[in-house]
Amino acid sequence: MVTSESIKNHIETSMPCELVHVEGDDGRHFSAVIVSAEFREKNMVQQHQLVYRALGDRMKQEIHALSMKTLTPEQWAENSQA
Secondary structure, eight states: OOOOOHHHHHHHHOOOOOOEEOOOOOEEEEEEEEEEEGGTTTHHHHHHHHHHHTTTHHHHOOOEEEEEEEOOHHHHHHHOOE
């Protein structure tokens, strides 16, 4: 069964990230906050595509739904101060 921790670890090993936080306890539906410099100058769709690419076949076979909030380090710093 897929866990939040296994998704987090997979993202962290597949792309450079400053922060990855994944929640979800039913083994199929998850939500994530991902902060990465890789997201700079990319729109939200492109950012999500980077994460989907990092997860590879897991998105097709093991994960039914993944809700994401993707941020650059600068956006994360702004949100953290708000």
